[in-house]
Amino acid sequence: MRTIVEHCAVIATMDDAGTEIADGSIVIEDGVITWVGAGPPPATGEPDERVDGRGAVALPGLVNTHHHLCQTLTKAWAQEGDIFSWLQELYPVWCGIDAEWVRAAASAGLAQLLLSGCTMSTDHHYAFPAGSAGLIEAEIEAAAALGIRFHPNRGSMDLGTHNGGLPPRELCEDRDHVLAETEALASKYHDPGPGSLLRIAVGPCYPLTNTPELMRESAELARRHGLLLHTHLAEGRDEESFMLEKFGLRPLDLLDSYGFLGDDAWLAHCVQLSDADIGLLARTNTGVATCPSSNLRLGSGIAPVRTMLDRGVRVGLGVDGAASNDSGNLMAEARQLLLTQRAGGVDRALTAREALRVATRGGAEVLGRGAELGSLEAGKRGDVALFSMETLEMAGAEADPVAGLLFGGSQRATDVLVEGRPVVRNGALVKVDEGAIVREARRIGTRLARAD
Template identity: 50%
Template structure:
């Protein structure tokens, strides 16, 4: 817990606030008391703050903590498999392996993934968990426990699949659930875990997996359940051309048209990927203020394509960045999504397609908007929650890059001098402080070997 009386002053750093005016300070300060930011401004921090810890932040850049809008934490223990496959081939290979997960494996995988996310500047992360083996125990609670241990702000999404292979879907029948069981379990997850308070560390969303693994009936009833409970809705959409073909063959329309007629667009919905969108789909997402989690690294790893992030932003859609699962993005780095968002947008649309500040915006206040928390996190402003990343830029890799935001977005990943989540130090001098990284690594290796052995896969 954060001591409400503790004050920390980050003194002498460059500051990118991401406030409404997008103010920046070449030399500035950020003051945190308890779990709230109390001062942000130019120049050195005020002297004589009572009982304050002054952090010499010269040579550093302070940004809002990064916000990860799409992930699959359990995949951390199945990295490196189907390394050269497309999405559907990759899923076909991995579904039988994931069928063997249990609560212990998920807790270990989530701890490993969350720990590494923290090392890459992430202070808030979502997770889309949709594999629930009947004998696996409470895997959803396991990842909630892991997030609390590591100390990240957490938005787990209770996912689901009810369209197995025997009914025309992609997943094998032994890992799909009955629709009534899904709805009962989803309501139970909300009742047990969701915290709507303004300073919440834990909020739950409703998240049927995808058009090719979920029936239309489940999508409709899940939306009704989510809106009845006042929680957000999340699903995969328009990730591959295979998905587009599937929707046209089975539903006679595009993926966006399909979810639109089922009530799955709006400012309480965000979609993962959103790559294969025509102009009318981009306009519809913008008109409805639907959110999109842009996952450039995973999309490139699977050869899925490049999201039209510039067009979506210009149309009015809320766009954040996502790491996606570690089995399709082995680096598991939210910083890398900033880097790749810039490069891939420019590879597609030219040097003006996305600025370095656009990419940082998507990773911070953009992600907060996707999660409906722009009033609490995503920028450095007095009154907001103290989720802050302090990046060291005075080493050899960055010291001569004249623009600190360009140094962050275009250079190598900088060391993290400090990462505060809700005012609590989770990373100091590029090491996670809340867990023993070496012990987590040992546990991950054991869990991975155990899971792969269950599936008959040799390491």
Template identity: 50%
Template sequence: MSVIVIEGAYVATLDPARREFAGHVVVEGNRIVAVGSGSAPAYDGARIVDGRGCLVTPGFVNTHQHFYQWVTRGLAVDATLFGWLTTLYPIWSRITEESVYVAAQASLAQLARTGCTTASDHHYVFPRGGGDLLAAEITAAAEVGLRFHPARGSMDRGQKDGGLPPDSVVEDRDEILAATEAAIDRWHDSTPGSMLQLVVAPCSPFSVSGELMRESAELARFKGVRLHTHLAETTDESEWCRETYDCTPLEYAADLGWTGDDVWFAHGIHFDDEEIKQLGRTRTGVAHCPSSNARLGAGIARTADLRAAGAPVGLGVDGTASNESGSLIEELRHALLFARARNGPQALTVRAVLEMATLDGAEILGRSNEIGSLEPGKLADLAVWNLNTLAHAGIPDPVAALVLSTPPPLTLLLVNGRPIVENDTLLTVDEPTLATRTAAVQRHLTA
């Protein structure tokens, strides 16, 4: 097996002792075999990576995105969430296997370039005649080379039933459950080191029936996979739940079986004190998407309170139609700044935000024993950040430089021991060609 030795870097291990030191990381095949201070032992035939002036971190984990939205960026830029959705749903109703494949490749390429090694994508729009959209993004993930947790989404409440989505993109409940189970049987890989694990993910309370929510939870637990949905993203959603069900979004979800350490919610902005305690008690996770939440004016999640209560809080890019940069490294900085803007300068530390991007994300996806920290035996998913730049030089704390300054270039990104980015260049996909295809797909969809 090939051996890669990263020498002379500052290493933030995120191990149980949260050790940090100037030292080395050694990768053999797809596993980390050594992490320590000072120089590494000699390995015959090893590739040596000069890490001087660099920071090594675990690869980032993206806990919520909508890849297909990459080809509908820059639209409804001044709208609220509900207005934004009603503008974009008619366009999304025309997506196809080809457009989803291109959008997924572009989304994954940008994630890789911004430190992400594991991504979960929530795909819930399945127009009839659009082709095999889940297969399209699974293919794209394999080509770009990221570890992938696709969340098979669904909507069965269209406009005729009081929901937001056009009726042309909703599916019948039995059809959804059958398709979801078939996707799990076809794609889900639960073996150690898996590159592909499925998630069951009805879209949201206002686009999914209660019956589908309950039966999806039952299916996921029968199949041994995780559960994901949007929840408590806006005050509009809270008011809708009050008017429709006479309860809060979390009360509604919990009554349908949607709490526990196998569940995580996207956004989770509008939870009260008791609900935050409930999420902590049940170890229910939250995917915090600060850039998208700010873009849509939805609010600022109570990340510090959630983490203090015991709920794992990961980071998410969300759909790039509401976060056009698609950059995961930017979410660290925004999560920190917004938490402090809400709760003061001690709300989150730079290292707490790094934990959210790595360890918390790994816990949310059920992969804590394999990713999220740099420890011997764990999978070789890691990022080597080049801090030898004008933007970072002179900042004495490398972790602070990573989180607070502009996104640094990547010297190396490994996923499963495989180089995906080197010297700030993506190795697996031709970016200029992909950019041209992206523009062509967007022109076609919005014509």
């Protein structure tokens, strides 16, 4: 299959040199970019798909490195809480999660991501109420139906109020069951091959919701099977004192003691870090998913992204769950990253291009796909997002349309390709009806709101 994206106003390739190409075109053959350059593409006959890029900025597909898709049905709950009180208010609601809920929530959350130019997302699903089944399978089906590249985590919790942790017992699982299910999911679904659309990761939720045994054994399982490893860390302001009291170690040192850090691991948030912590992340090449909107919503603070990048830490962008974002638009999140890093002054902030790089190439590197994704270069996979300049947001940003995407607040992609296949066309989903997704999400969301 051959796809041609032609005559983009500008292509921001995100290659090592930061090349930007005016009047740029891209040729994608069987999922792989074979040519990127200025002007019309080389004559190779009529393509199977032709995308008109005139008046649009082309970016590599954005990559979302942290989410809890199930929370898409619990927006605007627990509005005044910090991370710990927010969790306590929402845990009882999440005790009702089932496959129908997850399918509807994942469809809505992943559709919003796709429409914001995101072509690859992870999900960190850790709430498995007793008796629930088929939850990860439901979100895998939703992702496949939409056409997005998907890296779900098999999450877990086994440290509840009954044994000294945070969540209710109904959301805690047996350790052996978690490990067996994770292995079963990986053997059924994980595709390590080139151009993979589906990879499974291992995601114990958090050191205050998981026993040291499950944290350690999750890391061992991930490495035994060549899977990536994910958890939350250094988010709320009270986390350090809780972990010192319970385990006698600061958060990152605790995780290090579990053998968790490494170039196959990435951590959500990393807001509350010491200088030594940043050094440890860099030394171990551990990745970070920064989630600026969620960190503001819960009053956690602003992650030191500028410093982490300067010291060589791999950083990707995440929207986080929609109970704390409470949106899931990755382009809007890139703008949030740009602006939050300026809270301490503009002299050591990110540029718009640096924020876009974190949202594209940074994310691809954090999810272990840096060799294949994250930039528009010959040999990489054909994941592309186009944003029209002919919109109210972009009108007037002609001086620098690439930076204008963030400064102007462009939020909806006009065309999105995954493996060279259109999944968004003219601002609409290609494979699934957006209205049907909204109706189903609202049907269950209404039931949850009434049950409260």
